[in-house]
Amino acid sequence: MNNQAYIYAPRYMEIGGGSVSGTAAICRRLGVTRPLIVTDPFMKTSRLIDRLTVGLDASGIEYSIFSDTVPDPTDTVVARGAKVLIEGNFDCLIAFGGGSPMDTAKAMNILAAAHRLDPGIHIREFKLPLNADATAVPLIAVPTTAGTGSEVTRFTVVTDTVNNEKMLISGLAALPVAAIVDFELTMTVPPRVTADTGLDAFVHALEAFVSRRANAHSDLFARSGLSLIGHHLRRAYAEPGDRLAREAMMLGATHAGIACSIAPVALVHAMARPIGAHFHVSHGMSNAMMLPVVTEYSLPSALDKYAEASRIAGFARSEMDDETASRTLVEMLQRLNRELSVPSPRNYGISPTEWQRLLPLMADQALASSSPYNNPRIPARGDIVALYQASYG
Ligand SMILES: NC(=O)c1ccc[n+]([C@@H]2O[C@H](COP(=O)([O-])OP(=O)(O)OC[C@H]3O[C@@H](n4cnc5c(N)ncnc54)[C@H](O)[C@@H]3O)[C@@H](O)[C@H]2O)c1
Numbered sequence: 539m540n541n542q543a544y545i546y547a548p549r550y551m552e553i554g555g556g557s558v559s560g561t562a563a564i565c566r567r568l569g570v571t572r573p574l575i576v577t578d579p580f581m582k583t584s585r586l587i588d589r590l591t592v593g594l595d596a597s598g599i600e601y602s603i604f605s606d607t608v609p610d611p612t613d614t615v616v617a618r619g620a621k622v623l624i625e626g627n628f629d630c631l632i633a634f635g636g637g638s639p640m641d642t643a644k645a646m647n648i649l650a651a652a653h654r655l656d657p658g659i660h661i662r663e664f665k666l667p668l669n670a671d672a673t674a675v676p677l678i679a680v681p682t683t684a685g686t687g688s689e690v691t692r693f694t695v696v697t698d699t700v701n702n703e704k705m706l707i708s709g710l711a712a713l714p715v716a717a718i719v720d721f722e723l724t725m726t727v728p729p730r731v732t733a734d735t736g737l738d739a740f741v742h743a744l745e746a747f748v749s750r751r752a753n754a755h756s757d758l759f760a761r762s763g764l765s766l767i768g769h770h771l772r773r774a775y776a777e778p779g780d781r782l783a784r785e786a787m788m789l790g791a792t793h794a795g796i797a798c799s800i801a802p803v804a805l806v807h808a809m810a811r812p813i814g815a816h817f818h819v820s821h822g823m824s825n826a827m828m829l830p831v832v833t834e835y836s837l838p839s840a841l842d843k844y845a846e847a848s849r850i851a852g853f854a855r856s857e858m859d860d861e862t863a864s865r866t867l868v869e870m871l872q873r874l875n876r877e878l879s880v881p882s883p884r885n886y887g888i889s890p891t892e893w894q895r896l897l898p899l900m901a902d903q904a905l906a907s908s909s910p911y912n913n914p915r916i917p918a919r920g921d922i923v924a925l926y927q928a929s930y931g
Pocket residue numbers: 578580581586608609610611635636637638639641682683685686687688691692693694695723724725726727728731734735738821822
């Protein structure tokens with residue numbers, strides 16, 4: 539446990555059903571009048587975005603919408619969006635959607651700020667270990683999935699289309715100024731997305747809890763995330779209309795996001811990113827594919843923490859000793875994947891030859907991301923290769 543703590547969180551958070559209607563008031567408090575809304579095509583056509591724009595219209599706030607975002611944001615979309623932001627003379631960004639629109643807006647903001655000094659700059663110039671701290675405008679984040687926690691994190695993930703690398707970009711510029719966390723926006727999320735995003739949030743809570751960079755503050759939020767998600771994910775998946783489950787999942791995802799913004803994610807995410815980038819598996823699902831094997835591998839280095847996580851999530855009974863409770867965690871994670879229909883890489887349709895061919899590159903990319911060094915058990919390259927092989931199916 540670290541005594542020294544760095545705590546990152548938005549300046550303002552509004553949490554609760556219907557809170558999206560307060561966005562115009564937040565714009566007024568921030569003194570902004572011309573937002574660019576960043577969202578995805580589904581949000582626009584499904585009219586979910588009306589819940590946001592109706593309040594802006596009523597307040598006479600003039601906005602534009604950039605809805606060309608793609609799942610797992612790319613450098614090219616980010617560059618296009620940054621151009622719109624710069625040329626439109628906007629004074630604020632409102633990210634509305636899942637992690638993909640939120641991360642796109644964050645990266646657009648970083649690129650637009652840098653553009654003032656160097657108009658030719660590429661977003662890859664900001665990937666870790668650099669800190670991206672300068673923004674062009676304040677960013678308000680409104681999540682519509684209970685998953686990434688991007689509304690409260692200091693990270694954005696952007697795919698480099700030159701080499702298919704999912705680049706992790708970190709810094710104060712990626713941290714929204716305000717987050718509006720309204721679970722009612724998630725009531726329409728279909729079961730597959732509920733499962734994938736919910737599992738992503740669970741991994742944030744678990745990896746923050748066992749992280750080598752954990753401290754008393756990240757533990758507080760990680761415990762809350764583990765409990766809320768552990769007890770409500772299956773219900774939100776099976777009963778999409780269950781408001782209690784949706785509300786718990788949304789809060790759990792936000793708390794897990796705060797936890798992993800303080801104590802960053804570890805080996806599960808490191809190994810999931812290359813799977814997402816090369817095989818276009820969704821972020822949450824690729825994490826879930828790796829979760830049981832990486833947890834089993836990491837257990838011996840933080841048995842007490844894994845055991846406590848297992849109890850908090852409602853997987854292990856309170857009287858179980860650490861060894862049994864942590865073994866139960868692995869079994870329950872395997873079961874959760876079955877119940878939530880998470881396929882193995884093989885069952886997802888990834889051919890064994892492609893898996894083997896890309897394995898060395900994926901292992902290199904996982905190591906290069908620096909996330910493995912947050913893991914309780916730090917892997918050698920050979921361990922990563924073996925874990926990819928064990929997870930295949
Ligand atoms: N910045 C961070 O801290 C952080 C953390 C984890 C993941 N990420 C990134 O987030 C991205 C994934 O985000 P995601 O999992 O939220 O997926 P997403 O944003 O790609 O959305 C997944 C799908 O769900 C749909 N959807 C979203 N909200 C909906 C709603 N209310 N009703 C119906 N459908 C809805 C979207 O249109 C899309 O088709 C990845 O790029 C990942 O790398 C970022």
